[in-house]
Structure formats: C-alpha cells, structure tokens
Amino acid sequence: MVVAILLAYLSHPINRLLQRSISSATLRAGLLTFAAIVIFVLPLLLVLQQVTRELGSSFQPERARQLLEKARVWLVGHDAAVVADSMFEMIEQGRDYLATSLPSLFGSVFQISLGIFVCVFVFYYFTKEGAVIWDAFVGSLPLPGKLKLEMSREVAEIVRAIFFGQMLTSLAQGLLGGLGLIIFQVPKPALLTILMTLMAFFPFVGTPLVWGPAALLKLMAGETWQGIGLLIYGAVVVMNVDNVVKPRLIAMHSQVHPVVILIGIIGGTQIFGFIGFLVGPLIFAIFLQLLRFFGEYRPLETPRPPEPTA
Structure with a gap:
C-alpha cells in the first residue's frame, strides 16, 4: 500500500500534464492506473516467457532417455509387488501432503490477490484525490x-x-x-x-x-x-x-x-x-x-x- 501511495505521488506530474487535455479526474486516474498495471505486469510476463523458453531449450532428450533406461533396469531387478507397494505409499503421502498444503496455498494466493487489489485501489484513489489529502495534512500542521x-x-x-x-x-x-x-x-x-x-x-x-x-x-x-x-x-x-x-x-x-x-x-x-x-x-x-x-x-x-x- 505504501508503494502504491509513493507511485501515485510520483505520477502526479504526469497527472497534471494530462489535466490540460482531460478534465475528468476519474478518467485521468483510471488511465494512469491502467498504465501502471501494464508497466509493472508486462516486464514480469516477458521474464516468465524467457524463463520458460530457457527451460525448454535446456531440456535434453538424450539425457531423459538415459534416465528412463536406468529406471527400467532398476525395475527389472526388483520385485513388482514391492515396487507397487512403494508407489502406492508415495501416492498416499503425496495425497496427504496436498490435503494439508492446498488450504495454505489457496490462502496465500488469496492474500496476494487481495494485496494486489488493495494496491491498485489505493493507487487509483491517491492518483485522483492525493493532492487534496496532502493539502489537508499540511494545512493541519501548526x-x-x-x-x-x-x-x-x-x-x-x-x-x-x-x-x-x-x-x-x-x-x-x-x-x-x-x-x-x-x-x-x-x-x-x-x-x-x-x-x-x-x-x-x-x-x-x-x-x-x-x-x-x-x-x-x-x-x-x-x-x-x-x-x-x-x-x-x-x-x-x-x-x-x-x-x-x-x-x-x-x-x-x-x-x-x-x-x-x-x-x-x-x-x-x-x-x-x-x-x-x-x-x-x-x-x-x-x-x-x-x-x-x-x-x-x-x-x-x-x-x-x-x-x-x-
């Protein structure tokens, strides 16, 4: 929230520049909020795209075939019933882990989403009314x-x-x-x-x-x-x-x-x-x-x- 307030303050010169052609404070705040979202989200999307591309290029089919061959040799040398029991045990452990982790994961996602929404709302509000709020604060000082x-x-x-x-x-x-x-x-x-x-x-x-x-x-x-x-x-x-x-x-x-x-x-x-x-x-x-x-x-x-x- 503090970052949103600071960014709203730093965007004030642009807001004043837009005021010459756009008289509506609501429209100016909406445009600046949309621009801020694009400026901050677009670089993250580009980085994620690059990371995905690098991970894809680092995949080595030959190495994967070697690992699969080693797994096949390992399975041949072990009892099928023992391997099946081990796999079922791993599946149950994974199920229990997901059952305990998913609520906290969804809670974290909700908190992050709520934080982003609050930041966007605060940025919009302070872009629109920030000057009035600041003048009121300064005016109250003795x-x-x-x-x-x-x-x-x-x-x-x-x-x-x-x-x-x-x-x-x-x-x-x-x-x-x-x-x-x-x-x-x-x-x-x-x-x-x-x-x-x-x-x-x-x-x-x-x-x-x-x-x-x-x-x-x-x-x-x-x-x-x-x-x-x-x-x-x-x-x-x-x-x-x-x-x-x-x-x-x-x-x-x-x-x-x-x-x-x-x-x-x-x-x-x-x-x-x-x-x-x-x-x-x-x-x-x-x-x-x-x-x-x-x-x-x-x-x-x-x-x-x-x-x-x-």
Missing part, C-alpha cells in the same frame, strides 16, 4: 504558511530521491551481478541479470536469491574456485551497493545526510519488512525535518503579567 510550503517541498524532494535512488541502486546491483556471472562463467547470464535487477528491489535478500544458487550449482558441479569466487564477489561487491551506493545516491538528490538514510533503511527493514527500505528513510527524514521546522518556529510567547508591587 506551522506558518512559509514553513508549510518549505516542508512540503523538502518532503517531495526526499520521496523522489529515495525512489530514484533505489531504482539506480537496483540497476547497479543487477549490472554488477551480471558482470560477476560472466566472469565466473555462469550459464544464461542475461536472464539471471534481469532477474537480479528485479530482485534488487528487495534489499539484503534480493540479489543473493540469484547469485547464491548459481554459486552453489558451481560448487556442486565441481567448479570449486568459481563457486567460491562468485560467493565472495556477491557478498563483497553486489551486496555492498545497497549499503554504500544507495545512501550516497539519495543524499546527492536531497538534503539528507547519508548516515540518516542508512539508519532509516536498516531500521525500516527491521520494523516494516521489505517495504521498510522505502518507508524507513522517508519516515526518519521527515521526522528530522519536522524537528528542524518546529525548532526554527518559535511562536510568540504570551507575556507574563507584571508582578504586583507592595
């Missing part, structure tokens, strides 16, 4: 008009800096990770680079889900030095982009110190989970800005009445 405008401008600057800083960081992690895949001769580096760039939006755990299994496959294949090298490269080079480059990128486009960004990222991910990499720095930076504004704003104190003289 600050003079000049400081309200300054705070609104700096918050907008922080939001843009965090979002685009994360995009550049994900791109950098994906490219560096792809370079490591090429150096250590991992198959299908282009596809894995795309996946790593997408997974980099989940800090700390995103990219290891790509280069980690690739390194383990190298180790299992007997390519020990390449596997160890990829593990070290991923942990030292790719992972540190999140800790070093991202705070500096965000600080370059805002007036927030890199240490504040780093503390916000770490604290945000611990409190809010994955979404904390956006929410944490934003909340921490806004909190510090509010402290500064309230520190600068000193309302006139009511003069104390003079003490009575004897």
Whole structure:
C-alpha cells in the first residue's frame, strides 16, 4: 500500500500534464492506473516467457532417455509387488501432503490477490484525490504558511530521491551481478541479470536469491574456485551497493545526510519488512525535518503579567 501511495505521488506530474487535455479526474486516474498495471505486469510476463523458453531449450532428450533406461533396469531387478507397494505409499503421502498444503496455498494466493487489489485501489484513489489529502495534512500542521510550503517541498524532494535512488541502486546491483556471472562463467547470464535487477528491489535478500544458487550449482558441479569466487564477489561487491551506493545516491538528490538514510533503511527493514527500505528513510527524514521546522518556529510567547508591587 505504501508503494502504491509513493507511485501515485510520483505520477502526479504526469497527472497534471494530462489535466490540460482531460478534465475528468476519474478518467485521468483510471488511465494512469491502467498504465501502471501494464508497466509493472508486462516486464514480469516477458521474464516468465524467457524463463520458460530457457527451460525448454535446456531440456535434453538424450539425457531423459538415459534416465528412463536406468529406471527400467532398476525395475527389472526388483520385485513388482514391492515396487507397487512403494508407489502406492508415495501416492498416499503425496495425497496427504496436498490435503494439508492446498488450504495454505489457496490462502496465500488469496492474500496476494487481495494485496494486489488493495494496491491498485489505493493507487487509483491517491492518483485522483492525493493532492487534496496532502493539502489537508499540511494545512493541519501548526506551522506558518512559509514553513508549510518549505516542508512540503523538502518532503517531495526526499520521496523522489529515495525512489530514484533505489531504482539506480537496483540497476547497479543487477549490472554488477551480471558482470560477476560472466566472469565466473555462469550459464544464461542475461536472464539471471534481469532477474537480479528485479530482485534488487528487495534489499539484503534480493540479489543473493540469484547469485547464491548459481554459486552453489558451481560448487556442486565441481567448479570449486568459481563457486567460491562468485560467493565472495556477491557478498563483497553486489551486496555492498545497497549499503554504500544507495545512501550516497539519495543524499546527492536531497538534503539528507547519508548516515540518516542508512539508519532509516536498516531500521525500516527491521520494523516494516521489505517495504521498510522505502518507508524507513522517508519516515526518519521527515521526522528530522519536522524537528528542524518546529525548532526554527518559535511562536510568540504570551507575556507574563507584571508582578504586583507592595
């Protein structure tokens, strides 16, 4: 939901541009919502198509025939009744597993579907009414008009800096990770680079889900030095982009110190989970800005009445 609100805010300039030719706020919000769905769903569909194609090309009929031949030889050397009992036992175990797993699976699918629906609805609503909501929030602050405008401008600057800083960081992690895949001769580096760039939006755990299994496959294949090298490269080079480059990128486009960004990222991910990499720095930076504004704003104190003289 927070991501939907941030995306709605970032789409506000496009909304204002559309306002010149489309007067209906409902129609503008609907068009932007449809465009956002296409922008986010289309790349995922392309990646899934590429994964399916790669899996199909990696299928080796000769290898499959060898496995079937080994299975036939194994069956010939065993009692048919024993094999049948084992197969029935495996079928029963599979049935029991499905009986216990399907409810949780359907529950997870329902939660994901509900989350997507809520995000789409929130994006549409905030695209349509976000300016009114923000003006009401800023107007409720006990600050003079000049400081309200300054705070609104700096918050907008922080939001843009965090979002685009994360995009550049994900791109950098994906490219560096792809370079490591090429150096250590991992198959299908282009596809894995795309996946790593997408997974980099989940800090700390995103990219290891790509280069980690690739390194383990190298180790299992007997390519020990390449596997160890990829593990070290991923942990030292790719992972540190999140800790070093991202705070500096965000600080370059805002007036927030890199240490504040780093503390916000770490604290945000611990409190809010994955979404904390956006929410944490934003909340921490806004909190510090509010402290500064309230520190600068000193309302006139009511003069104390003079003490009575004897």
